[in-house]
Amino acid sequence: MIDLYTWPTPNGHKVHIMLEECKLEYRVHAVDIGAGEQFKPEFLALSPNNKIPAMVDQQGPDGKPFVLAESGAMLFYLASKTGKFLPKDMKKRWQVMQWMMTQMGHVGPMLGQAHHFLGYAPEKIEYAMNRYKNEANRLYGVLDRQLAKSEWLACDEYTIADMATMPWLRAPERQGVNIDDYPNVKRWRDKIAARPAVAKAVQVLADRRRQGPHTDKEREVLFGTAQYAKR
Helix, strand or coil, rough: EEEEEEECHHHHHHHHHHHHCCCCEEEECCCCCCHHHHHHHHHCCCCCCCCEEEEEEEECCCCCCCEECCCCHHHHHHHHHHHHCCCHHHHHHHHHHHHHHHHHHCCCCCCCHHHHHHCCCCCCHHHHHHHHHHHHHHHHHHHHHHHCCCCCCCCCCCCHHHHHHHHHHHHHHHHCCHHHHCHHHHHHHHHHCHHHHHHHHCCCHHHCCCCCCCHHHHHHHHCCHHHHCCC
């Protein structure tokens, strides 16, 4: 049994997808990041960087509970634990590593900034909006060129690189992107979305997803000084 501490964000969905694809038994513990639950001591004990998701594998490598944070690390761990979605072939494995690093170092951070400055920032800063909209489109172009050569992102099979990247591309309009400009990305994204495990995974805590604008308290927790308080 895996205890998963999560919220319905792209980084949360990465791990939801892997757990569903591997048919692993897991319990969901909601961490409401708008309410500041990520700053509670009991969550910080699992995720020192106060970011979701985090997990406790009750049957870790030595048969004892094993705690792990950071969504990318969690995908590699689950792939190692199950022997699934991470090729044994050395070339393919390192291609997966390459595209996982692309997601973690570029796709996630840059598209997250696009979400912020285009949708959440209290000030409409033209320079920032243009910068991250342009970077989002550049990254979609990188992925589109790769997917013109390959059915899947990293190699010729579905891997954790696909699971890690796809959740960030579910709402391109929030990033200033017209998905029709990137037909290979669209084909790949829609194919993944149609997988039964993925369709189930993106519904995890979907009923808790905020509808409409954040409250003042939520904005302070997510984007204000609460992030920087000494703990």
